[in-house]
Amino acid sequence: MPSLRCIECDSTFSDQEILYVCPSCDGLLEVAYTAGEVEERLDIDEMKSGVLGVWKYRAFLPCDERVSIAEGGTPLYKTDRLADWVGVDELYIKNEGGNPTGSFKDRGMTVGVSKALEMGLSRVGCASTGNTSAALSIYGAKAGIDAIVLLPAGKVAMGKVAQALMHGANVISIKDNFDRALELVRQACNEKDIYLLNSVNPVRLEGQKTIGYEAVEQLGWEVPDRMFLPVGNAGNISAIHKGLREWRQHGIIEELPKMCGIQSEGSKPFVKAIKNNQKKITPEGEPETLATAIRIGNPVNGPKALNAVYDTGGTAESVSDQEIVEAQKKLARLEGIGVEPASASSVAGLKKLVDNGEVEPDEKIVCVTTGHLLKDSEEIIEVCKPPKEVEANLQTVLNHI
Template sequence: MVGNPFICKCGGLLEVVRPWKGIDSEKLKQLWDNRLSERMTVYASGVWRYKELIYPELPEPYITTKYEGNTGLYPTETIARYTGVRQLLLKAQSENPSGSFKDNGMTVAVSHGRSLGYERFTCTSTGNTSSSLAMYAALAGCTSVVYLPGNHISASKVRQTAAYGAELILFNGTYDDGIRFSRQYSEPLGQYVCNSMNPFRIEGQKSIVYEMAHQLRWELPDWIVVPGGALSNATALGKGLLELKQLGFIQKLPRVAVIQAEGASPFHRMVSLGDTSLIPEPQPMTIASALNIGNPPSWRKALHYIIGQLQGVTASVTDEEIMEAKGLIDRCGIGCEPASAAPVAGLKQLVRDGVVHPEETAACILTGHLLKDTEVIPYSYSPSPIDLSLEAVNGLLSRG
């Protein structure tokens, strides 16, 4: 059979839906507090800590974990002033084991695949998904096959993926071409797909907002701002927030903003025009490689959750704005890849446009590590060595 088990007959993506019977939020809060002391069990993971809302029925022996999650939430006055809000927090998903938020979802996807008996895992990727998948597949003693579009990918991410032992297939075309191939042929190739079309990826990525709420004692800021590439993170964020509210963990829902890069912003364009059907960007182009996606697989789900259920907003920022914000985040000692800086640039724009009030609070999700796109990091070193002397060093320092 040619097809993909995660695609509905209507062409949309399947979703994990649970009845949520017998959930006692106060008891679970206490249980999760207790699990913060775990060190060498699956519950030391910042994803599987919340197993009761992630994948309650999965037997523990199938869980493949590197204690992902557990990422920092940093207040920063410098970037709060830059964006114009009263208080700003940066959720550094870049501190995950493979260096990106993809680990939150990938641990669940690979664990689910193992429970079905799969030993070969696959994805199409511009970089972060592939390095995460390759890491978890290797950890599980399985193999991974990664399809890489021929242009506009990060060499740093590809090297990381290769180091974990993935089989790399470089193809002519875009990310969207690779996704179409996986939809058609993953089953006959015996490959378990770990792209964001996989609903168990979404379940794992919900843990980002669970952990943020846990860190903030179940009171979230007025806004959560997230970059939008494949839109799986936006989907997971929306689904997770609604579940937290429905189950009584939080009393108030934050508003959500999804930020895309101008050269790859079909979702923002659709929302700003009031349309309900996405027109793909045939040749996406942005310095933020993780956002360089012209036809986001999860756009329907993101539209449903972020726009339909949460009355969220979108924005589009230039590469120049992204790099300016990235430089500021880097110099604050936190650091991020370009795609992660898009939320900070987007929040600044939303404050300027009057969408976000200066007295409101916000959290920006930094999705990838500083070293994920080393090609874009500017060098500030002298291009040639000097004779090391006090005079020579003073001369260089006086120029800086």
């Protein structure tokens, strides 16, 4: 069986214990596998079969499949027109909006809820800026267990709230921000025997690392020079780095991509830490950005994410909301890829770093876009021209064409 290992003090614990941080030093935990455990489960022929999906990488996952809705297998688009606009030769978009609930969170929830079932638990919970709540609610419904969600009131796109409500979650809105919601749900989970499935839970991140696995496979088993990711709670950048590090340890790949994290200028504690070469993140009290999915002032996976950047020689950058919207529109109008604002930050950050000379034009780049356009339809109405309303006759219509 895999174990839980503290990234700070190296203490290890059984993966059957419900732990989110180290009881010895309060450090973050990660799932650790022995070489024998991986080799016993690894089927190279299956892994290289070309059929995509989270559970084909089961040798690198901490439990067996128990609840699945065909998550993973998202497209990797080669985007030549977008590459021209950004200023690079070779740009790929790994579009996680193709998952069942429209975001990458499904990868983590299929593993997290499967683990909850393995341990005989009947309730799961989370705090959320939206996408986590949608995924938790849907996988909880599929598994037949209760889902409890805390949201910051008025700070979550309605498309995401609608998903949680329709799938029967107990949705509670608090009059504060996401960081406070996470504090409260962690306390409530401890009090009420609820399995917490925010990204502080290392089991959930194991599912998310398969984004990196798929991207490498879709590139013909070639590792890109860089991967760009939006950073909110910093789970994705941490998970992908861990997964590809494990593949390197087992000889599946030889190199790691430079991990690059992008935040909004109104919510950039991670970026500040990287630019100041710090080992710890200083939380921001009042994060604000139209990119609601990354409106987080205290990234719970900050230490793991800092390590991902430092270990690979990557970087971090912040972009304005205006730059995010511009990238969002370019994705849609040059490549037909519709994403929510937070997703577009990865492309916006890449363009900024290319313009500043920090990324070379001949590098092979993968940008991860994390959620579907319709996750935040209110934002679309705000940033795009509304439809023209005209009289219902042909000449009037022709005059407006």
